[in-house]
Amino acid sequence: MLFRCICFACFLLPAMVAAQSKTFFHKDTLKIAATSVGVRFNHMKAPLMLSGKKYEIIDLGSDGAPGKTVTVYLENDSIQIRNDNFPYEEKHFFPLQLAGKNYKLRLRFNNVTASFPYAYIRENRGRALVEVPETFELANILLMLSPSAKKMGGMVDSGQYHDEVMAYFKPYLGHPVFKALDVREAEYSNNYYEFRDNSICYEFNGDQLMPTQYFLVYGSDDSTYSNAFRSNVGLVADFARQSNFRAFYQSHLPYYRQLIAQQAEWSDVAGMQRWLGKQFSHRGFDTSRLIFSPIINSRHSTQQFGGSDENGRSFYEMVLFVNGPNLYNMAPDLNEQQCRGVLAGIIFTEVDHNYVNPRTDSFKGEIDSIFASRDFWAPVSKTSFYSKPAYIFNEYMTHALFSLYAIDTFDASTAKFLIARREALNVEGRGFAKFREFNAALMKIKKENPDTPVADLYPKIIDWCRSFAVR
Template sequence: MKHAFFALAIFTGLRAHAAEHYIALEKPEFELITDRFFSQALNFNSLAETKNVNLTYWGSIPQAEIRYNASSLLVRAQENELQRVHLQLEQKVKTIVFNMQTQPADYDQEYIQMHEGKVSIETPEVYELNNIVLALADKYHQTHYRMHSKGRYYADVLTWFSPFKNHPIFRTLNEINYYSLVENGPAYTFDGDTIARSAVYKGFRADDAIEDNKALLEDFARKSDFRKFYQQHRGYYSQLSEVFELGAQPKTIWQWLESHFPARYQSYRIFFSPLGPGNNSSRMFDDNDFKESIMFVSAPNRYESEHEASSTQWMKFTRSFFTEIDHTYVNPISDQYIDDINAAFIDLAPWYKGGGYNKPYLVFNEYMTWSIFSLYAREHYSAEDYAFSKSYIERFMVEKRGFYKFKGFNEELIRLYINRPNDDKITDLYPKMISWIRNNVDH
């Protein structure tokens, strides 16, 4: 049967929906495309015997496509999240294992009634346990998670947990990805001394380091009396949530974004830790006709400074929140213009220094999400605070993040926004901004 499928795959050129498949390569080169937009040229000869690909649910069920021999194999998660594609070249077979996250939330009527129309700002218990473990690893085991290591709370963490700095959990951390450990935290709760699955969330990353290290995390929590520490600091977590809500005004941002974009959400869930390193992310979950926008962001204490006015601190953590949450509005519109965006960015080098955003789609979304904050600030801040925020994000984007043409992009979007017809939304400005990119290739 395997050889019969090989013949079919080679000669039909049809797309197949894969659960577990074999494909025969005529040459070593093939292409892997994930989530429709992200292409990777691969070579069978340099491929590991088993290549693992984790595909996270960001707003829809992930998928992958393998293009080979003028044919295409479409890999979609169906009943099984784990799917294998076996590639054969001559007599050798190698495997790509796709771990696909599907249906990551289960919203029942009780949850919907409790959260509809609300912004929830939280530091969940298992999530904070994981942040503490990584902060201790940075301090005592020379890891590089870049956890926030200033302030009274961090000092409390060291005082309480340093006697347990040689716990076996720390020997596993060299192999643990930050996101797979920390961001899956809200998908778990404590049941006594046991870490149990949440009744609502199944996970926030396809790769789940908590499941693989649950026994060690439970043991560390029990021996260090973590749950007592967490209870003693609940007041501080609540205080940070109140500061965030007062300073960032997330409900105002929510309403403003939905006045300009077609996306609609019934709930905002915001997770942060006082120890967070600034690794933000957002995603959209949809279940039972209930859509929720979920984000991991920096806590307000990360922006505390004796040398800055409170209004400046608030602006900075508002920007941090805004430029994460607006991805859930900006990205779906960018999806509609993906071919135009790719054509406009002929060469990314003049636009971006290189790094984690080496795709036209990703670069465009970073430019757009940050620039839209300027539009929001213009309408909600005083003239003085708006001028400061505009200058601040332009310097930050150009000098620190390496998005070299952001200042010009920002000024053009502001100009178009000010002069737009009354009925036009930000979404109507996409074609003009893409055209501006195309016309500013050489300068």
């Protein structure tokens, strides 16, 4: 059999240079007397036979990977294409003739937001990691010191560590990185998450910031992976050099390790996943990374990534960005169980987004209709970051779900305290005006249907929302 390989000289460094998806149109028609064509990405054991039917375009795609290939099998020939635009999207179009009928063959290497080395998967499958990564702490320190954060809040503003940060970095507040971080109020939330969360896409190699296995965590344009951290990575590295940030980080490792140990003890992410798995019939994640900083006060987020090992076995990782336990160590009005519960609420309401959001998508039309009454559910003056009706519903659902988890996990007195605190947080603090009513309704529906998973209660929950909204 003849063999041809098509390669392109696109030498790109992931997450280091500006790039975007690439599309290639091949002129030569692939002619096959049969009614189907065999196509195999190199992770597949055998070619997939694609038939021409009523559609003009015959399509097959797979997530991109370093060195990945796709082979098209002709009658006495084959063509192989290598993924040279990794990690960005790459598409190839070929004129295709099957049994005399003309089609277009589209082959896709999909863009990916992370690429896990096999060694990483082997080492971390089944683990629950808790970390204060060096670049993540650098990003948080820069945000805390920035002019915008002083106006917008969301960062710890007192305590010994806060004071040490302020004193150490005060001589460097004139660095140009702070001008880059001084954005308008309307842009602050997106800029904050882009800058903070994407910091894990880099790690130090000496004084240089080099790409990691993550290409994009949070951003509005995943075709180029552009984000606020990547756009300013040169300034960030220069600030770290001038301020000798790495020495500051190293000198505080004992403090970070103390908090990591406490966070790991108080954070039962594995238990949360088991509880959520029963409620949503979800397989869960192979690895969780709980990333925090002692100067985060609010603004938590989560992301998930996927990959596969050398045997083709899938690998799913959940990353959580939250505050540290130090916030609650300074709360004299809370006992230890309440401290654990409050921290659990922060973490749980990020973990459960990974279960709630996909289920919500199955009822998107109904939810969009009901929650389009924005002023009724969540006045935009307080909740503008949640721009779509489904986003509003997901916030209601994820936070109300914690009430069910608290009832099943903590003693009755602690659960009652946590539920009341969660309701006050959402109504008075976050602007979700009807959360108390929604929360009570969910607890009632679940109590009436104790053996029914929450995922199967969605129709009842949505019916309640519809009735409540027209009272």
